[in-house]
Amino acid sequence: MDLNNAVMIVTGASSGIGASTARAAAEAGARLVLAARRHERISELAEQLADAIAVRCDVTEPAQVRNVVDVALERYGRVDVLINNAGQGLHEPLEDVDPEDFRAILELNTVAPLVAMQAVLPTMRAQGAGSIVNVSSGTTLRPFPGTGAYAASKAALNMLSAIARAEFADSGIAVSTVYPFITATEFHQVLRAGSGPARREGGPQAQTPEEVAAVILDLVRSGAERADLLPTRFGGSYTG
Numbered sequence: 001m002d003l004n005n006a007v008m009i010v011t012g013a014s015s016g017i018g019a020s021t022a023r024a025a026a027e028a029g030a031r032l033v034l035a036a037r038r039h040e041r042i043s044e045l046a047e048q049l050a051d052a053i054a055v056r057c058d059v060t061e062p063a064q065v066r067n068v069v070d071v072a073l074e075r076y077g078r079v080d081v082l083i084n085n086a087g088q089g090l091h092e093p094l095e096d097v098d099p100e101d102f103r104a105i106l107e108l109n110t111v112a113p114l115v116a117m118q119a120v121l122p123t124m125r126a127q128g129a130g131s132i133v134n135v136s137s138g139t140t141l142r143p144f145p146g147t148g149a150y151a152a153s154k155a156a157l158n159m160l161s162a163i164a165r166a167e168f169a170d171s172g173i174a175v176s177t178v179y180p181f182i183t184a185t186e187f188h189q190v191l192r193a194g195s196g197p198a199r200r201e202g203g204p205q206a207q208t209p210e211e212v213a214a215v216i217l218d219l220v221r222s223g224a225e226r227a228d229l230l231p232t233r234f235g236g237s238y239t240g
Helices: 016-027 038-050 062-077 100-125 147-170 209-222
Strands: 009-011 033-038 052-056 082-085 128-136 173-177 226-228
Touching: 009 016, 009 062, 009 100, 016 038, 016 128, 016 209, 033 038, 038 052, 052 062, 062 100, 062 173, 082 100, 100 128, 100 147, 100 173, 128 147, 128 209, 147 173, 147 209, 173 209, 209 226
Parallel strands: 009 033, 009 082, 033 052, 082 128, 128 173, 173 226
Antiparallel strands: none
């Protein structure tokens, strides 16, 4: 897909990977619909971009997700790309995981992306084209202690993505999945619970949100099934 003039919805656009993806897409000529709970942040970002609007949205509220799509259609008349980026971590040993915390991240990391895909599907089908990129996690590719609940929520998203890719393909819609690893964002400062992994000397270098954003946009352009950013030392394919 050519990003120039494409209408792209980005969830979780107020910081990190979402904000970086929005900036990179705008530089490529895309028109942006920025969705996040922190409306002040996305409003400031929208003002910095050539053609963007900010829509306050809690993605765990289906009505608010549908509103984002409605606003996009009212403003631009179409939706070409959905970046399902909103999510939250939980880093605790399984024996300490509070079931309520687990339910909350399942709602945000798994159910909300499904709702967003359902919301854009009628429009993309009518257009005969579309791109959906679901942001998963490299923790689903190898068992890292402390990430069990979080990785489980993202592993469920992986399967949703794979089935959606198969089910939507005949409509001209490409569904892709990106697997970031450790990214230099505020992610580990806003965990649902836990304190995140301790950084060790000689450990893997954190990827920048700009690096991940570039990979996401490559998936949109190519329609490829997946991009794995897990470092090769952990069994992945990322060598950057």
